[in-house]
Amino acid sequence: MTRNVRVQYFGILREQRGCGEESRETGAASPLDLYRELAGEHGFSLDPENLRVAVNDEFRDWDSILAEGDKVVFIPPVAGG
């Protein structure tokens, strides 16, 4: 079963993906599966434990369940000042 999700990238992930936002049809069941799928395609340098994921404006566990139409945001740490 696949679902359509809206994915948004911040910080270093924006550069590594080459865009800030995209729609995606995915078979991934959880944010973790989705991140691994994307990391495999785009060579993301950060492991999931180094960033946070939010779904529909709430931080979520990596193994929570993704639903059709979810807005998924990957938020890596930034330290600049």
Add this chain to the structure above:
Amino acid sequence: MELSREQIERYSRHLILPEIAVEGQKRLLSSRVLLIGTGGLGSPLALYLGAAGVGKLGLVDFDVVDRSNLQRQVIHGLSWLGKPKVESAKARIADLNPDVQVEVHREAITSKNALEILREYDVVIDGTDNFPTRYLTNDACALLKKPNIYGSIFRFDGQATVFDTARGGPCYRCLYPEPPPPGMVPSCAEGGVLGILPGIIGLIQATECIKILLGIGSSLVGRLIQYDSLAMKFRELKLRRDPNCPLCGDNPTIHELIDYEQFCGIPKPDEKKEEQQTMIPQITAPELKAKLDAKEDFLLLDVREQHEYDIARIPGATLLPLSVIQQRVGELEDHKGREIVIHCKMGGRSMQACQFLQSQGFSKVVNVAGGITAWSDQVDPSVAKY
């Protein structure tokens, strides 16, 4: 303390706001705020908090003003190049508002001095530029039960929130329990930053500071603002205290400050030297110049990005960006037996490239310490620094 005639004039737009009025302005004048960092975020913070009449501003920064700061660090000017940032900021605030007492701490904040410095202030604002200092500031504020107003920037994105564990809010460790591996998240010096971005994030921090000091409005405690300047969108995310947080959770295990460099995986200077001596040989920029002048046989490899190469380059260097080196390593096959001298902007990415090439069987790799920046400083000032 009564407000003087000059003060009534100066703060009149505050005084006519019922939420502030004379009482609130007096409260600001008796408040003490510490700014960690007097750079991108610290500049607008110091200017606006100084103008608002925060009575005592502490400034912590060990650095001096560099020309590359002026694109965003608006408190500093040309006449202060090479001079301490804290002194530059102090002079500017003195000109702006004599009501503000500025206390300068021209030093790095460390586990040794942090508690002593922070103790003197009501609110701490984190405007630093590195992970070890962010964890240090977080832990010190939680241990001293002081609000920590957090802001952070990178390229086109910013984050801001308020960590206030004394009021039941989460801390930085609840957001990011572990720092990223060293070198995985570039700094603004390596990755760049839109000049206006610290203005926006710094002034979100300044707004939160004024609100906390006055006890008005609803603070950002428990809410992370994620700002995207390209899309011009502010996203708000609910941030909860982690019951398992080692600092502010139900069973905390951190009761004193730790070694934050070690926590963030950054080797100590002596270990670093030893590691580099045993693993990857390093040369200085003048040593590279001597090798080039002697026409020694080696490949000079530049692992920066194309757009950096377009700004400035060392003559004779071959460009192969670190970001594509894994895919394009085949192009170096003919040089496998040769010495390969690698440089980047400051020496970090070239070290990663050295380690990668060494793992691929290139036995004679050499890193240029300090990169093209050291080349500009020590060999050829006509090569632009960026």
